[in-house]
Each structure stands twice: as C-alpha cells, then as structure tokens.
Amino acid sequence: MDEEKQQDNLDIVWNKDTMQKEKEQRFREHIRDKEQERNEQYNKYVNEVTPKPDSVGDCIKAFITGGCICVYGQVLMELLKKFNVAEKNIPLWTTILLILTSVLLTGLNIYPRITTWGGAGSLVPITGFANSVAAPAIEYKKEGQVFGVGAKIFTIAGPVILYGILCSWICGLIYWVLHTFGLIQI
Amino acid sequence: MQNIESCITANDGMAGKQSVIFSKPVYLTGYVSIVGQKEGQGPLGKWFDEIIEDPMVGRDTWEEAESELQARTVSRLLEKSQYKKEDIRYIFAGDLLGQLIATSFGLEKYDIPVFGLYGACSTMAEAMSLASVCVSSGYADNVIALASSHFASAEKQFRYPLEYGNQRALASTWTVTGCGAVILSSRCNNAQNGRAIRITAMTTGKIVDYGVKDSMNMGACMAPAAADLIASNFTDLNVTPDFYDLIVTGDLGSVGKQIVLQLLKEKGYDISNNYMDCGIEIFDSAKQDTKAGGSGCGCSAVTLCSYLLGQMYAGHYQRILFVPTGALLSTVSYNEGKSVPGIAHGVVLECVNPAGKEAM
Numbered sequence: 153m154d155e156e157k158q159q160d161n162l163d164i165v166w167n168k169d170t171m172q173k174e175k176e177q178r179f180r181e182h183i184r185d186k187e188q189e190r191n192e193q194y195n196k197y198v199n200e201v202t203p204k205p206d207s208v209g210d211c212i213k214a215f216i217t218g219g220c221i222c223v224y225g226q227v228l229m230e231l232l233k234k235f236n237v238a239e240k241n242i243p244l245w246t247t248i249l250l251i252l253t254s255v256l257l258t259g260l261n262i263y264p265r266i267t268t269w270g271g272a273g274s275l276v277p278i279t280g281f282a283n284s285v286a287a288p289a290i291e292y293k294k295e296g297q298v299f300g301v302g303a304k305i306f307t308i309a310g311p312v313i314l315y316g317i318l319c320s321w322i323c324g325l326i327y328w329v330l331h332t333f334g335l336i337q338i
Numbered sequence: 339m340q341n342i343e344s345c346i347t348a349n350d351g352m353a354g355k356q357s358v359i360f361s362k363p364v365y366l367t368g369y370v371s372i373v374g375q376k377e378g379q380g381p382l383g384k385w386f387d388e389i390i391e392d393p394m395v396g397r398d399t400w401e402e403a404e405s406e407l408q409a410r411t412v413s414r415l416l417e418k419s420q421y422k423k424e425d426i427r428y429i430f431a432g433d434l435l436g437q438l439i440a441t442s443f444g445l446e447k448y449d450i451p452v453f454g455l456y457g458a459c460s461t462m463a464e465a466m467s468l469a470s471v472c473v474s475s476g477y478a479d480n481v482i483a484l485a486s487s488h489f490a491s492a493e494k495q496f497r498y499p500l501e502y503g504n505q506r507a508l509a510s511t512w513t514v515t516g517c518g519a520v521i522l523s524s525r526c527n528n529a530q531n532g533r534a535i536r537i538t539a540m541t542t543g544k545i546v547d548y549g550v551k552d553s554m555n556m557g558a559c560m561a562p563a564a565a566d567l568i569a570s571n572f573t574d575l576n577v578t579p580d581f582y583d584l585i586v587t588g589d590l591g592s593v594g595k596q597i598v599l600q601l602l603k604e605k606g607y608d609i610s611n612n613y614m615d616c617g618i619e620i621f622d623s624a625k626q627d628t629k630a631g632g633s634g635c636g637c638s639a640v641t642l643c644s645y646l647l648g649q650m651y652a653g654h655y656q657r658i659l660f661v662p663t664g665a666l667l668s669t670v671s672y673n674e675g676k677s678v679p680g681i682a683h684g685v686v687l688e689c690v691n692p693a694g695k696e697a698m
Contacts, residue, residue, distance in 0.1 A: 188549075190548065191548050191549030192549075194548040194549070194550070194562070195548075195549060195550060197597075197600075198550060198552075198555065198558040198593075198597065201558075201593060201596050201597060202508070202509045202555055202558065202593055203508040203509060203593070204508070205507075205508060258501050258503075259501070261500075261501060263501070263503050264500070264501055264502065264503040264504075265503075266503060267503025267504060267505065268503065268504075268505060268506075268627075271505050274503060275503065275504070280503065283501070283502060283503050284502055286501065287498070287499040287500070287501035287502035287503075288499045288502070290499065290500075290501050291494060291499030291500060291501065292499070294398065294399045307499075308498065308499075308502060
C-alpha cells in the first residue's frame with residue numbers, strides 16, 4: 153500500500169515536471185516567434201527607410217562608360233590595322249592593350265574613380281577584371297610576394313576564374329554528348 | 339536641474355540593471371584628437387588638435403599608419419595635459435583591426451600597462467567606462483582611454499583593396515581616419531573658464547540583434563542597440579530625455595538616425611530636439627561623397643575629443659550622454675550568413691566647477 157502511494161506521488165512529481173518543462177518549452181517558442189516577428193517587421197521597416205539608388209540614371213552612366221571603353225577598344229583595333237599587324241592577331245593585341253590600360257589606371261588610382269561614376273559600365277568589361285586583379289596585387293604587396301601577392305591576388309577575381317572554368321567544362325561536356333549522339337553537327 | 343546623485347536606486351552607485359553612477363568623482367583631465375586629411379576638410383576641421391596630410395603617417399603600411407596615429411595621439415595627449423608617461427597607470431585602448439594590431443604596435447613603446455578592447459565602433463565608450471570604473475574604485479589615479487580607426491586599414495580588412503573600383507551603397511558609411519584619447523583622473527587639475535568635466539555615470543550596452551544582414555547598412559544594424567541603451571539609461575537613472583543637453587550617438591549615419599529616433603518614439607521618448615550623431619557631423623556628405631556619414635571607432639572618439647568637449651568647456655553643453663555604437667561583424671560571420679548584431683555603450687559627461695559641485 154505504502155509503495156503504491158509512493159509511486160503515485162512520484163507520478164505526480166513527474167507529471168508536474170514534464171508539465172513545467174512543456175510550459176517552459178512553449179514559452180521559449182513563443183519568445184522565439186515574437187523575436188522572429190519583430191525582426192521581420194524591423195527588416196521591412198529598414199527596407200522602407202533605406203535610400204535606393206536611381207536605377208535609370210545608373211544604367212545611363214553605365215551605358216556611357218561601357219560604351220567609351222568599347223570605342224577605345226575599336227580605336228585600338230583601327231590603329232593596329234594601320235600599323236600592319238596581322239589580321240588574326242589584332243583581337244589579341246587589342247585585349248592585351250585594354251588590360252594594360254586598366255592596370256596602369258588602377259596603379260594611378262584613376263580606375264576606381266571611373267567605376268564610382270560608371271558602375272557596371274566599367275566593372276563588367278575585361279578592364280574591370282584587370283582592375284580586380286591589379287588592385288589586390290598592389291594592396292597585398294606589403295605582405296610579401298608569396299603570402300601577400302601570391303596568395304591574395306585572386307581574392308576578387310578568383311571566383312570568376314573558378315566558376316568560369318567550371319561552366320566551360322560543363323558546356324564542353326554537353327557539347328560532347330550532343331555531338332556524339334549526332335544531335336548537332338558543328 | 340535634476341541632480342544625478344539623487345538617482346542612485348541601489349547601494350554603491352549601481353543604478354537600475356545596467357548603469358553605474360560613480361560615487362567617487364572621475365575627472366576628464368586631458369583630451370586630444372588627431373585625424374586624416376579628409377576629416378580635416380570636413381565641418382569639424384578647425385576643432386581637431388592635428389590634421390595629418392599623409393595617409394601613411396610616414397610609415398610603410400596602412401596598419402603601421404594606424405599604429406602611428408595612436409602613438410602620436412598618446413604623445414600629444416601627455417604633452418598637452420602635462421603628464422609624464424609614468425603618471426599614467428593604465429591605458430584602455432582598441433581599434434578595428436584583427437587581433438588589435440594597431441593598438442599592440444602603436445602603444446608598445448610607451449611601457450604603460452594596457453587593456454586591449456574590442457567593441458567595434460563603440461570602443462571609445464567601452465574604454466571610458468572601464469577607465470572610469472578603475473579610477474572611481476580607487477585602483478588608478480590617471481588612466482588613458484583611446485580608440486582609433488583608419489579608412490584604408492578598415493577598408494582592406496572589411497571590404498575591398500583600395501584600388502578596386504566599386505560603387506558604395508547609399509546607406510554605407512565612410513570609416514574615419516583618426517584617433518581620439520582622453521585622460522581620466524581622480525583629481526581635477528585642468529579647469530578651463532572655471533569648468534571641469536566629470537564622468538558621472540555609465541550605462542553598459544547589451545548585444546542587440548534585430549536580424550539585419552546587410553553589412554552595407556550598418557546604421558540599421560546598430561540603431562536598435564542605440565535605442566535600447568538610451569532607453570535603459572533613462573530608466574536606470576530615472577530621468578527624462580531633457581535631462582541631457584545633448585544625446586550623441588557614434589556612427590549611425592543618416593539612415594540610422596531616422597531609425598533610432600523612430601524606435602525611441604515607440605518606446606515613448608522623444609529625443610529629436612537634443613540628438614546628434616557624430617557620423618553625420620564629421621563629414622559634409624554631399625560635398626565629400628561619404629554617403630550616410632562617417633563610421634569607425636575613430637569617428638566618435640575624435641568628435642568627442644574635439645568639438646564636443648570644446649563645446650562643453652565653452653559652456654554650450656552642461657551634460658552629454660555619449661553613446662558610440664558598434665556593429666559586431668567580421669568578414670567570416672558575414673560570409674557564413676550571420677546577421678549583424680549591434681552594441682552601444684553610454685557615458686555621461688557633466689560640467690562641474692573644479693570643487694566638484696555642478697557649475698551654473
């Protein structure tokens with residue numbers, strides 16, 4: 153009889169314990185939900201009060217900047233033709249000269265100013281890519297040739313190179329499959 | 339005017355949940371600010387002790403440049419306030435760089451015991467709080483509190499190499515190149531126009547995270563922490579916003595300012611009449627293209643150690659609540675998708691007459 157009673161008591165204690173724990177658990181979940189709700193509302197509010205860039209104006213600036221770089225490339229091509237460079241080598245020379253110009257302008261701290269104004273117009277072309285390689289080279293030179301320039305030169309351009317190669321590999325694979333099954337004939 | 343001592347609700351200066359009212363007086367006996375060229379050209383230019391034109395400060399790397407800024411600030415501080423370095427018992431200092439290298443290499447030559455602190459851009463108030471505790475408790479007579487930041491070293495650590503061309507977001511801020519330092523002492527020896535400045539109270543901030551993930555909008559990340567701290571200061575000291583002539587946040591910028599005023603309004607406080615943000619004041623954002631304003635530990639430190647203290651000695655402000663704000667992120671936490679929590683620390687500066695009673 154006594155034992156039974158004790159068992160009952162234990163059950164009650166156990167039940168109380170679990171109830172308490174469940175209550176706490178519910179309370180914690182409630183707090184978490186409240187917090188999440190608060191954060192969502194706050195982020196929405198922040199989004200409202202944060203100034204947005206003027207997309208149309210930025211597009212026009214980017215168009216002008218990108219256009220100027222293309223015109224400069226075209227001028228280089230015409231000049232190369234004048235200097236009797238072989239037709240098939242002209243694109244190669246143009247690319248090299250564009251990169252050279254960009255690297256020089258990076259070193260003279262002019263290129264970042266162009267991008268501040270022109271945005272994607274100077275970020276996207278090959279000159280932007282050259283800038284993204286030259287800039288870390290200059291910045292990390294102080295940390296040595298190996299751990300500085302060597303290790304960090306591709307901190308910005310690295311992802312482009314890696315995923316660029318990956319994409320071309322995937323495209324190559326697709327091409328190979330399609331070609332093997334005779335679906336395309338190029 | 340309300341008297342701050344009457345606000346003590348618990349024994350021994352503990353006030354409310356997160357504030358302290360210093361029972362033994364802590365005097366501000368020296369201050370210096372050294373800034374870079376861009377800050378010197380800004381609206382507060384004439385208030386700074388020194389403007390250094392060379393961004394490298396005569397050294398070879400950006401990190402060394404920031405260290406040199408700190409070293410020169412301490413030298414100038416000792417010289418200006420006529421202390422010998424042996425008089426200084428501790429330095430509480432911090433910067434933004436990984437492992438506090440600007441502080442380590444900047445202060446090593448002084449041979450003074452150092453506590454290195456990291457509170458992101460709130461470091462100045464963190465240093466002043468701890469220094470005040472140290473002085474008020476009687477464990478130190480003279481303590482330096484110092485914080486620095488450098489545009490180029492911060493840019494290199496948190497964003498891109500300087501020569502990389504990119505466009506800054508409209509809500510982003512420009513890291514201030516500069517170092518500000520104060521000496522806090524148990525005795526007052528530098529009254530100006532019959533005025534001395536005392537640190538009368540501090541409120542220590544909690545880490546507040548409202549889940550903002552945009553590191554280019556740090557004002558929004560830090561505003562909840564600032565609002566939380568300012569409200570806690572009011573409740574802990576049992577005062578109303580007009581208790582202060584000025585409530586100054588560190589580097590919330592134009593976006594954060596709007597948010598903090600709104601958040602405090604929701605809590606029932608209107609501080610729009612006596613509110614200022616160092617980040618907004620230090621640059622002319624339209625002319626200097628700094629977008630939302632200045633930021634960095636140096637921003638609040640140099641603004642305090644130039645314009646604000648100058649105005650207090652001139653008698654324009656009697657009592658200031660100084661609240662630098664910090665965004666607690668690293669490039670790792672950001673890349674791993676974490677939000678950016680904010681923190682703010684508050685220090686109450688008060689004009690008194692040299693005998694220790696309130697002026698006026």
